[in-house]
Amino acid sequence: MIPAVVPCTDRALWDDHVDRFQGHPQQLWGWGETKAMHGWTVDRVLINDAGNTIGCAQLLVRRLPLPFRALVYIPRGPMCAPENAQAVLNRLAEHAAVRHGGVALSIEPDWDQDSVFAGAVAAAGFRPSANTVLIPRTLILDLTRSDDELMADMSKSTRANIRKAMRSDVEFRKVKNDAELEQVLAIYHETAERAGFGIHEDQYYRDIFRNMGDGSPIIGAFDGEQLLAFVWLARSGSTAFELYGGVSAEGQKQRVNYGVKWAALQAMREDGCRRYDFNGLLNDGISDFKKQFAKHENMLMGTWEKPLSPLYPAYAQAMPLARRGLQTGRRVLKAAAGRVRPLLQRLRPGS
Secondary structure, three states: OOOEEEEOOOHHHHHHHHHHOOOOHHHOHHHHHHHHOOOOEEEEEEEEEOOEEEEEEEEEEEEOOOOOOEEEEEEOOOEEOHHHHHHHHHHHHHHHHHHHOEEEEEEEOOOEOOOOHHHHHHHOOOEEOOOOOOOOEEOEEEOOOOHHHHHHOOOHHHHHHHHHHHHOOOEEEEOOOHHHHHHHHHHHHHHHHHHOOOOOOHHHHHHHHHHHHHHOOEEEEEEOOEEEEEEEEEEOOOEEEEEEEEEOHHHHHHOHHHHHHHHHHHHHHHOOOOEEEOOOOOOOHHHHHHHHHOOOOEEEOOOEEEEOOOOHHHHHHHHHHHOOOHHHHHHHHHHHHHHHHHHHHHHOOOO
C-alpha cells in the first residue's frame, strides 16, 4: 500500500509529532504561522502507512511567476526514521507537484552530511543545489554533556570571559514582555549596522515572539532594566537553534556576549534540549566568535532539490540570480518565464 499524505490542522497534534520525531524548531507550528504572515503559504502533512505516521513535514510554498507556479520548501525537514526516508520523500514530492504545482521541492534536512539518510535522499531523485537558505556548515553542541565537559572544548580566554561575566552584577534571564522585546530590536539594529548584515522589518520579529511563544525564548543580559546583549532562539523538544543575537556597545565593553551565550546554553539544557545549533558558520567575525565555544564543526546535508516540472532547468538557471534581491529576483524569474512560454505554446496539442 502506498503511504497516504494527510493534512494536519491541529497545532497541539502537529507539535507533538515534531517532538516525537525529534524535529527541528523550524518545523514547529508557530514558525509556519510567522512565515504565513510574511509571503508564504504553509502546508503541514503527515505521512501515514497502515495506520502509523512514518513521517511529517511543514511545507512552505512561495508563488512564482507563470509558468513556474510555485517553489515548495521544507526547512530542516522532513522528519522521519532513516528506513522510511525514501518513501516519505517520494510522497512529499508527489504532493508538492500535484497539490501545489511546484517547479521543485527544495529540502534542507536536519541530517548530518555523512548520515544514513544521504542515500535515501539521492535515491528519491533529489540533487544537490546551490540555492541555499540555511547554512549547512555549523556548530552543534551536545547539551547532555556537563558544564566542565563543554568548557573543556573552549579556549582558555573564552572560559575566562564567561566566568568574569557570570561573576558580574549582570542578570542573565529570559526576555519577559513586549517592552523588553523592543530593547532587543534596538540592539539588533545596532548590531546589524555595526557588522554590516541585513535584517527584516521589526514586525517580523514581533510576529515570531508572539507566534512561537515558549518555543522561541530570548536570553538577555540585563544591567538593572537595561538590556546589554541577547541570544534569540527557537527550540523544539530536542533541539535549540540560534535565530539572532546582538550586543550593545556597553555590552561589548563588559564582554557580556560571552556570558549571555553561556546562559543560553544552560537555559536550553534546563528546558530539556539535547542539541544546541549555532545556526551556520561563515568566514566572518560573528562565526569566529561562535567557534570559540568548541573545537569541532558540523556539516549538515545542505540543500537538495527534486525537479517536479519540465521547466525546472530554466528555473534552476534563474534562481541564483533571483536570490540577489526581491525586486531583481522578480524581474529575473519573469524574464525566464517569458523565454519558456513560446516553448510551451509549441508543445501544446494541436498547436
